[in-house]
Amino acid sequence: MAKLILSMDGLVLKEIALTKERTTIGRKPHNDIQIDNLAVSGEHAVIVTILQDSFLEDLGSTNGTVVNGQPIKKHFLQNSDVVELGKYKLKYVNEAPAGQAKAADFEKTMVLRPGSTKSAAPAPAPAPAAAAPVAVAAGAKNFGDTVAGQSVTAAPVAPSKPAAAPQKNAALQLLSGANAGKELDLTKPLTTLGKPGVQVAVITRRPQGFFITHVEGASFPVVNGKTLDAQAHSLNDHDVIELAGVKMEFFLKT
């Protein structure tokens, strides 16, 4: 559950859990978070929470709303964002579940049903930011008529990439053939070598290091004089690869 920590001059005043769909912030007493300070407008801002995500919206306040030093109109809150209203600071805390087991549970796919959504994610609200997600719950059924085939990328990137790439860089130097002496940096996750239709191998760049694998052709690549099988083969500094009649040396760069 996300929360806000209200502070002034480094002094924590209180913590507010974001349990409601709309949490209003302002000077007037009917606000969920009342900040009795003249720099704060009567209705200053609102935080709309949809399940685990929260959005901050300025309600046309006189002095504006600032997040991490930037004035905003609407902002998708991220963990440890700091919202400034006059002298007051609101820190947004929304930590992903800590434990490994818990995280796995948390990430399990669940169904959000039109019926059940009403209670889970909340009643209609007048603000434009909130209107859409509610329509979502009700509109889920007829959503199917929308034209598919548009390439909308929803969430392709992993939230945490542990050691996404190996620390070291590596390259190949051609030792024979027409381009002898030339160097080829292995910067991509996949680099193919050889002649399509004749013999192709691929070098994959992984967190554990670099690997060579046979892709196509009757003959397999040769590393340090030994012919490989269909399995991926881990490459070491100064290994010599022979492929489609060309010799090349693999080496790590510093």
Add this chain to the structure above:
Amino acid sequence: MTLSGALEVASCTDPGMVRSHNEDSIASDGDQGLVVLADGMGGYNAGEVASGMATTVIITELQQLLQKRVPYEIDAHSGQLVAHQLLHEQIAKANTSIYQAAQSQPQYAGMGTTLVVALFYDNKMTVAHIGDSRLYRLRGDELRQVTKDHSLLQEQIDSGVITPQQARQSQNKNLVTRALGIDPIVEAEIHDYDTQPGDIYLLCSDGLCDMVSDDDIGLALQTLSSNLKLCAQHLVQTANDNGGRDNISVILVRVLRDYPAPRSIVGKMMSWFK
């Protein structure tokens, strides 16, 4: 009808680095031009049961039905394309089976599954999907997501609440708005697409596309297209290298040649008199 030699199919499924068991399920029949992928959900092993039921019902029933039904014809009674009718009926059947099992056996309560099915015939492909399992197409050097997720995030993107970039930061992942086996009736989203020789189609569970960027998926499909099996294994390995937080399933289909429907004069006459 057989498509023997028109399609090359390779697949790979893996529990990933975090989960102890695999709740994904895959099935394919290249000669019939049929591929099915399901990503189950539900406690204990109920997810596996749901996804297993979905793929089994759909592949076995369709294999039988395709012996006598012709997918590119129009059904005389419903006026629907036979391919659509078959998919609608068999998805409904799978839905009922899962729903009833979930209702009658307490250990299966609440189980469900996503689904993506592709049926290839007559230089075309009909795709049916429910939930957030996807189908991508690589044509030339362009990778395109063909299916659109039935998920909270996708709907938020559509309604303009968040941008696709912000969606990557969202903590509301894995919330699907449709699934097989949860309600007595489910509607699959079904569309037709023309295929071309050289196209590569990728069916995958969210364990792949949440862990591997579209760019890296595209690069793998392009680079390793001459060895589909290796390509499928590479995609799973990349998802695992990036953390493998969910089960990962991949089915790859490459269109090797045209496969037009065998439309003879006699056949056409027959269909008129039906």
